[in-house]
Amino acid sequence: MTCDIAIRYDPAQGCCDLVYEGHGWQLDTTPATPMLVAIVAHRRANADDTVPNPVASPLAPASLVARGGWPGDALDSQGRRTGSRLWLLSRAKATEQTRQLAGAYAGEGLEQVENDRGIAIALKAAWSNLKPPGGKYLILTALAGETAVQVQQAIGT
Numbered sequence: 001m002t003c004d005i006a007i008r009y010d011p012a013q014g015c016c017d018l019v020y021e022g023h024g025w026q027l028d029t030t031p032a033t034p035m036l037v038a039i040v041a042h043r044r045a046n047a048d049d050t051v052p053n054p055v056a057s058p059l060a061p062a063s064l065v066a067r068g069g070w071p072g073d074a075l076d077s078q079g080r081r082t083g084s085r086l087w088l089l090s091r092a093k094a095t096e097q098t099r100q101l102a103g104a105y106a107g108e109g110l111e112q113v114e115n116d117r118g119i120a121i122a123l124k125a126a127w128s129n130l131k132p133p134g135g136k137y138l139i140l141t142a143l144a145g146e147t148a149v150q151v152q153q154a155i156g157t
Contacts, residue, residue, distance in 0.1 A: 120144065123142050
């Protein structure tokens with residue numbers, strides 16, 4: 001049985017935290033934790049992607065860190081990338097094309113979970129009625145059997 005340290009999504013903060021209850025870390029035998037990681041972790045941008053806010057660091061050249069990426073990818077012997085490229089849409093306009101692109105980006109990360117776990121994951125991307133200053137929220141819902149994960153992503157803020 002596959003088991004992960006559980007993480008919980010906090011929609012108010014727009015991030016995930018490890019779950020520590022009682023005297024130890026909670027374990028998760030469902031696909032919820034890897035599905036959350038697949039959606040919210042920042043996958044490295046492709047060479048032809050437009051990066052919304054290039055990151056500058058005194059410790060590394062901008063060309064190294066501008067495309068982001070999850071640091072754990074360096075440890076994957078198969079060269080796979082973890083997460084999604086949803087972060088690239090932070091300054092996009094709230095259009096149907098953006099919604100479809102968000103679904104495709106989230107699907108990239110979820111595909112790895114499907115392959116690793118041997119499960120099928122259904123994904124839905126829909127606009128929310130909530131409006132942060134200057135933008136909208138996209139609600140991404142991933143469903144694998146009885147396990148559902150829902151994440152809200154700010155677009156255009």
